[in-house]
Amino acid sequence: MHRYIIKRLLFLIPTVLGVTLIIFIVMNVTPGNPGRMILGPNATAAEVEAMNEELGYNDPILVRWFNYLKDIVTKGSFGQSYSTKRDVLEELWPRFLVTLRLAILVLTLSVCIGVPLGILSAVKQNSLMDTIPTMIAFFLAAVPSFVVGIVLMYIFALKLGWFHSYGLKSVSDYVLPVVSATICELSAYLRFTKSSMLEAIRQDYVRTARAKGVAERTVIWKHALKNALLPVVTSIGMRFGCLLAGMVTTEQLFSIPGVGSLIVESISMKDEPMIIGCAVMVSICFTLLMIGVDLIYAFIDPRIRAKYSKGG
Amino acid sequence: MSNAEKMLDIKDLSVVYKTDLETVYAVNGVTLSLEKGATLGLVGETGAGKTTLALTLMRLLPERTGKVTSGSITFEGENIIDLPEAQMRKIRGDKIAMIFQDPMTSLNPVLTVGEQIAEALLVHNEVGRSKEEIEARVDETLTLVGIPPARKREYPHQFSGGMRQRVVIAIALSCEPDLLIADEPTTALDVTIQAQVLMMIRDLRDRLGTSMIMITHDLGIVAQTCDNVAVMYAGEIIELGTAEDIFAHTMHHPYTDGLFASLPNLKSKTARLQPITGLMPDPTNLPKGCKFAPRCSRCMEICKEVPPEVYTEGTHSIRCHLFHQSKEN
Numbered sequence: 001m002h003r004y005i006i007k008r009l010l011f012l013i014p015t016v017l018g019v020t021l022i023i024f025i026v027m028n029v030t031p032g033n034p035g036r037m038i039l040g041p042n043a044t045a046a047e048v049e050a051m052n053e054e055l056g057y058n059d060p061i062l063v064r065w066f067n068y069l070k071d072i073v074t075k076g077s078f079g080q081s082y083s084t085k086r087d088v089l090e091e092l093w094p095r096f097l098v099t100l101r102l103a104i105l106v107l108t109l110s111v112c113i114g115v116p117l118g119i120l121s122a123v124k125q126n127s128l129m130d131t132i133p134t135m136i137a138f139f140l141a142a143v144p145s146f147v148v149g150i151v152l153m154y155i156f157a158l159k160l161g162w163f164h165s166y167g168l169k170s171v172s173d174y175v176l177p178v179v180s181a182t183i184c185e186l187s188a189y190l191r192f193t194k195s196s197m198l199e200a201i202r203q204d205y206v207r208t209a210r211a212k213g214v215a216e217r218t219v220i221w222k223h224a225l226k227n228a229l230l231p232v233v234t235s236i237g238m239r240f241g242c243l244l245a246g247m248v249t250t251e252q253l254f255s256i257p258g259v260g261s262l263i264v265e266s267i268s269m270k271d272e273p274m275i276i277g278c279a280v281m282v283s284i285c286f287t288l289l290m291i292g293v294d295l296i297y298a299f300i301d302p303r304i305r306a307k308y309s310k311g312g
Numbered sequence: 313m314s315n316a317e318k319m320l321d322i323k324d325l326s327v328v329y330k331t332d333l334e335t336v337y338a339v340n341g342v343t344l345s346l347e348k349g350a351t352l353g354l355v356g357e358t359g360a361g362k363t364t365l366a367l368t369l370m371r372l373l374p375e376r377t378g379k380v381t382s383g384s385i386t387f388e389g390e391n392i393i394d395l396p397e398a399q400m401r402k403i404r405g406d407k408i409a410m411i412f413q414d415p416m417t418s419l420n421p422v423l424t425v426g427e428q429i430a431e432a433l434l435v436h437n438e439v440g441r442s443k444e445e446i447e448a449r450v451d452e453t454l455t456l457v458g459i460p461p462a463r464k465r466e467y468p469h470q471f472s473g474g475m476r477q478r479v480v481i482a483i484a485l486s487c488e489p490d491l492l493i494a495d496e497p498t499t500a501l502d503v504t505i506q507a508q509v510l511m512m513i514r515d516l517r518d519r520l521g522t523s524m525i526m527i528t529h530d531l532g533i534v535a536q537t538c539d540n541v542a543v544m545y546a547g548e549i550i551e552l553g554t555a556e557d558i559f560a561h562t563m564h565h566p567y568t569d570g571l572f573a574s575l576p577n578l579k580s581k582t583a584r585l586q587p588i589t590g591l592m593p594d595p596t597n598l599p600k601g602c603k604f605a606p607r608c609s610r611c612m613e614i615c616k617e618v619p620p621e622v623y624t625e626g627t628h629s630i631r632c633h634l635f636h637q638s639k640e641n
Binding site for chain 2: 125126203204205207208209210211212213214215222223226227300301302303306
């Protein structure tokens with residue numbers, strides 16, 4: 001098991017190498033350059049060129065990639081932002097924490113509501129307990145997230161004045177962004193829990209349990225749920241990873257300084273070090289999450305536990 | 313056969329699977345009975361309604377679609393069709409137990425084998441056994457089916473197919489049921505393991521005095537294990553008798569004849585096997601006369617129009633027009 005975790009952690013190295021290289025290449029083939037972005041449309045071509053030279057943007061990409069990796073290894077530095085001149089990590093970290101907090105809240109709320117609703121609608125398939133939550137969740141999923149955010153903002157911030165419509169200065173400021181993001185996430189949780197639960201309920205071993213005379217509640221909780229949880233855990237892990245980088249709409253709408261909006265800003269500024277910093281951060285998080293998911297897997301499923309202990 | 317000896321009496325049982333699109337007539341007017349300690353072989357090809365009949369006995373039909381439309385099942389003097397679910401749960405696993413077809417899927421992969429055997433004992437713990445006593449009983453049951461008790465802490469994936477089927481059998485036997493339904497217990501196993509498992513089931517039945525319904529499409533298994541045989545076709549019992557009636561007698565339903573003709577026989581030199589041509593009728597749209605008429609080589613005009621009555625001779629009964637005619641002549 002330990003060896004397995006170490007092996008997975010070592011996998012981070014090629015992941016980071018790959019992610020950085022891909023971004024260097026993508027940034028290189030897309031039009032625009034940081035000099036022009038920083039100096040604005042009125043600067044002369046010579047000034048832009050000088051600026052790019054100063055930033056080291058004119059070097060071949062492989063050279064830049066190599067220098068970038070060298071800085072990480074030797075100085076532990078992810079470079080300086082082109083646009084703000086500040087250290088990438090210094091600027092990124094607080095914004096990452098904001099998003100992380102937001103994502104954890106959204107995830108917790110979605111899991112607490114979506115997973116039980118999914119179980120319920122699978123167990124009571126085709127009854128009102130199934131159709132009503134499913135229909136509501138699908139309706140909410142069909143509405144774009146910014147619409148949900150704007151509607152909530154209009155009602156609770158503008159009309160009722162219960163919450164602020166922007167920023168994250170107090171605890172209550174979290175309510176609107178978290179709720180609006182959760183509303184959009186919810187249907188996914190309900191759907192994957194439901195389908196996985198339906199699958200489990202149809203299995204032969206559930207029939208075996210019923211044939212023993214086990215009460216229906218035990219059949220669901222002890223026999224079906226534990227098996228249904230495996231795919232649910234994977235999906236939750238994936239959703240969490242996506243949330244970390246993908247809450248741009250919510251962040252922009254509520255003027256929250258998170259990673260999502262940082263990525264968007266940096267891309268429009270062609271701020272290469274910042275973009276790569278964000279991407280590396282997100283991919284490290286994703287890898288760690290997936291290791292976490294695997295550990296939970298091993299905890300739930302003895303077959304996987306056996307595989308790990310055998311394969312080291 | 314006196315009434316007192318009958319532990320199971322099925323009368324005119326019909327079961328349908330009803331969905332919005334269609335109605336599948338799975339079991340059509342089955343009448344059967346089983347004496348205490350006897351073994352009934354239920355034979356027929358895939359889709360004949362054997363498993364549906366078994367699931368009906370356990371009251372485990374799919375809730376939304378499976379419906380009993382007529383008939384009664386009297387088990388130890390009680391009609392279990394009308395029993396409330398809570399009471400049925402007490403019978404299930406304790407008085408009537410079932411061995412399922414596929415050992416690879418019928419055990420829960422995330423629970424240990426011991427837990428799965430102990431569960432039935434815990435659910436039906438009327439005598440108030442302690443934890444230790446239940447564990448002892450689990451060990452005893454495992455020994456009974458030839459698995460070292462030490463393996464009870466292992467998970468199903470650590471067992472081979474044959475061993476898993478032993479576990480499934482151990483679960484079914486743990487509460488010493490009065491009636492054991494074995495639904496093709498050896499179909500999913502290798503031939504060598506098949507014989508082993510079958511012998512074990514037979515030994516255990518003899519030792520514990522359990523009544524048994526052996527569902528199979530293998531006439532060899534029937535010959536080895538059963539006292540009585542019921543041949544099922546398209547949801548009906550088309551021939552019923554003692555093993556001797558079926559295997560030694562010459563008078564048979566044409567379908568039963570077909571079943572025997574499609575078996576390889578080492579003694580007589582048949583050039584090739586004779587399969588029964590055609591397929592089972594569409595269960596959503598059964599023929600209005602004899603259900604076997606479209607495939608029957610001896611089909612008469614009347615067979616296409618009128619469903620045949622049961623022709624009885626001693627313990628042997630056949631649902632076919634042929635024999636009524638010969639009697640009239």
